[in-house]
Structure formats: C-alpha cells, structure tokens
Amino acid sequence: MAKPGIYRTSDSKWVHYSANKKTAKLFWYQQDEHTLREEKLNLSDSDDKQRHDEFVSDAVKYTIGEVASLGDTLPFDVTRLKRDHHRDEWCDVFLRLTELDRAGQLAIDGRRQEAAAMPSAAVVSDLIPQTRLRRFYETLRMLDAQSLGEAISDYLTNPKRAERLHVLFGESLRHFSRYENPNEPFCPPRKKHSIDAYYGKSQPFAKCLQAFLRRNMTGHQLSLPDDAAAGFSFVDYEISPFRTTGGAAFEDGKVGASGGGGVDLLLRDDGSGLPVVGEIKADTDRDLFLAFVQALTYAVELATPHQLLRLVTHYDALNCHDYGGPVVDIYIIFESGPELPRLYKQTTRLADHLMANAARPIARTIGCVRFIAADYATGRFSFSCRHTAERKDVSEIS
Known part of the structure; x- marks a missing residue:
C-alpha cells in the first residue's frame, strides 16, 4: 500500500493521495473548473485496483512535510490542513505547487536540490521571466x-x-x-x-x-x-x-x-x-x-x-x-x-x-x-x- 502524501503525475498534475486496506482517495485542483475534484477507488474492484496501481507507479510522491518544507509564503501550516475542513487552503497549495513547477522552482526531497542550489543549472528559456x-x-x-x-x-x-x-x-x-x-x-x-x-x-x-x-x-x-x-x-x-x-x-x-x-x-x-x-x-x-x-x-x-x-x-x-x-x-x-x-x-x-x-x-x-x-x-x-x-x-x- 502506497503511503499518503502529495503525488505529481507524469502530466504535471498534483494529487493528494490517502488509502486504507479497502479504499484509496484522490483529490486535486481542477484548474479549468476552478474547484477541487475527488475520486474514491474501491481496491476490491479490479478496475479501480488497476487504476490505483497505475497511478501509484506513474506518480512521484512527496510527503506533506516535504511540501511544507518549501517554506513558502502561504499563510498557514500545510502539515495541519485537513482534507475535508480546509478546502480553500488546499486550493492554494495546489495552485502554488503548479506555479512553482512551471517556473522550475520546485526543489524538495533532494530530487531537484542540485539544480535549485546552482542557478546556472537552470533551464534557459526564450521567455523573459516575470518573477x-x-x-x-x-x-x-x-x-x-x-x-x-x-x-x-x-x-x-x-x-x-x-x-x-x-x-x-x-x-x-x-x-x-x-x-x-x-x-x-x-x-x-x-x-x-x-x-x-x-x-x-x-x-x-x-x-x-x-x-x-x-x-x-x-x-x-x-x-x-x-x-x-x-x-x-x-x-x-x-x-x-x-x-x-x-x-x-x-x-x-x-x-x-x-x-x-x-x-x-x-x-x-x-x-x-x-x-x-x-x-x-x-x-x-x-x-x-x-x-x-x-x-x-x-x-x-x-x-x-x-x-x-x-x-x-x-x-x-x-x-x-x-x-x-x-x-x-x-x-x-x-x-x-x-x-x-x-x-x-x-x-x-x-x-x-x-x-x-x-x-x-x-x-x-x-x-x-x-x-x-x-x-x-x-x-x-x-x-x-x-x-x-x-x-x-x-x-x-x-
């Protein structure tokens, strides 16, 4: 069973994942609809189980603590957010992760630390950055x-x-x-x-x-x-x-x-x-x-x-x-x-x-x-x- 956390899919979507022995829950921010979307997977169902396994194998996992370690300007502690009671805050988290990702700024859990620590390693863009x-x-x-x-x-x-x-x-x-x-x-x-x-x-x-x-x-x-x-x-x-x-x-x-x-x-x-x-x-x-x-x-x-x-x-x-x-x-x-x-x-x-x-x-x-x-x-x-x-x-x- 995969551990709960924030997952980044291959198509650059950020998803909150949690699971127990019977079900897995996914929720994310749907940008074109400007709202949070949720999906519950029944792990006893073969189709849902396949969907779950594909998601886990495809996505890169970050713990909530690692996301919080960005030390960003969000005015709340990400580690204290509850999925059902802090929906507006989770919208802000997903939007912020997407923005960081697009700008090439996300560097947590050591996976992109080297590039972040050395600005010269950043990808050169034809567009003039607006920081x-x-x-x-x-x-x-x-x-x-x-x-x-x-x-x-x-x-x-x-x-x-x-x-x-x-x-x-x-x-x-x-x-x-x-x-x-x-x-x-x-x-x-x-x-x-x-x-x-x-x-x-x-x-x-x-x-x-x-x-x-x-x-x-x-x-x-x-x-x-x-x-x-x-x-x-x-x-x-x-x-x-x-x-x-x-x-x-x-x-x-x-x-x-x-x-x-x-x-x-x-x-x-x-x-x-x-x-x-x-x-x-x-x-x-x-x-x-x-x-x-x-x-x-x-x-x-x-x-x-x-x-x-x-x-x-x-x-x-x-x-x-x-x-x-x-x-x-x-x-x-x-x-x-x-x-x-x-x-x-x-x-x-x-x-x-x-x-x-x-x-x-x-x-x-x-x-x-x-x-x-x-x-x-x-x-x-x-x-x-x-x-x-x-x-x-x-x-x-x-």
Missing part, C-alpha cells in the same frame, strides 16, 4: 497607497515575517536564472547623454544626481565620510536588466521592446569591485520601503550567473564573481532634507533583519545595503551614509 518578487513590487507600485506600504513594512519588520521576503527573493533568483542574453548590452548605445543638461542643477533630483555622478565619478572613487569602508564609483545609469531587442516576449504574455529605463544607477563598490544597484529616491517619490523592494527586485535580475557574465562582458570596471559569496550590493540614495524619508525606520530595520544571517538567500547574495543621503550645495552633491545593513556570517549570530 514573484517583481510582481510583488509592481503590485505595490500600482496600488500607490501610502497606508498599504506602511502596513506591509510594519508587518515585515518582525524577523519571522521578514523570512517571507527571503523566500520570495530566493525563488525569484532561481526563476530569473532561466534568462540568458550575454551579447546584448543593458542599454542602447548613447551618442549623447540627455542627463548632461541637468549637470550643476539640483532639480529634478534623480536626473541631476545621475548627471553629477556621470561627470565626476566615472572611474573615480567617492568615499563616504560616515563609513570608512564605503567607497563607490559611477558605471552607468538607467540600465534595463532584461533588455532584449528583436521583439521580447515575457512569461506573462506581453510582447514588445524591453529596453526601457530600469536601475537608476549602476555603481561599483571600490572595495570589492562588485556591482551596486543604486536606487534614487527624491522627496517627491514614494516611501523608502518601495524603493527597497524595487532595489531587491533589480538585484535578483542582475545577480544570476548569466547576468553576472553579461555585466563583466559589457562593463570593464566591474569584477563580478559567483563563488558562493555575495555578488552585488544595494545603495539607496535619498534626497537630504529636514526630515528622514517616509518609512525610513521600518525599512532600515527590515534591511537589518534580512542581512542578519548570511545563510539566507538575500544575505547570501547581497554584500550590504547602504542608505545614503545626498545634499546639494553650490553646484555639487555631497553624500553621507546614514545606515548600513551588513551581512553576518553564521558564526557571528548569537
């Missing part, structure tokens, strides 16, 4: 509700709840590893730089800051007086991590050019040589929490082995590597003012939680997250590092 982290960011940006950003950032500052961002980040990193486009630069050739018209000015803040850094910090290090370990130089601006010409096609069905603006600043950490995702936040922009989620999204889309190779191919200044340590940093540069940006306290605390354990996906990939204030005076910008969230090795964690 769960990007969808999360796009949803926050679209809703444009300050109270929502505050509620979510408050919710995630609990260390246990912050773990859900690790799950989103790690899954999204593996998902985006399917994308490979090494020969195309991250932005089209620029004969002229439109941002140069903003050099020496203070507004609009983002364009003026880009112009200042391009003119003064290309190939030259800028040290941050508040952090002796911090120094960076300018590499590029407005780069699109998934720029693909010739009619880009996305997993969500969109088709068209994908080379629009993206990362505000591509910088170089002058200590490690690592690329830095630089996000600029003006006073008129949304809260700092949204900027942080956006920066995490771009970090995912630049930190895969394929993308790291693409970075060093097109930017001689960068020293990208993939040997198990961090491969990118994040700098959030905000406009200095009489008050700190909205949700500064919650966002810096969240960054500290996320970077506190180098064994988790975000701290495994990102070396540090710096929050930098930029102040304009007499034609120049000056910078001050207000907070640094640094990764800690497991041995440092008490």
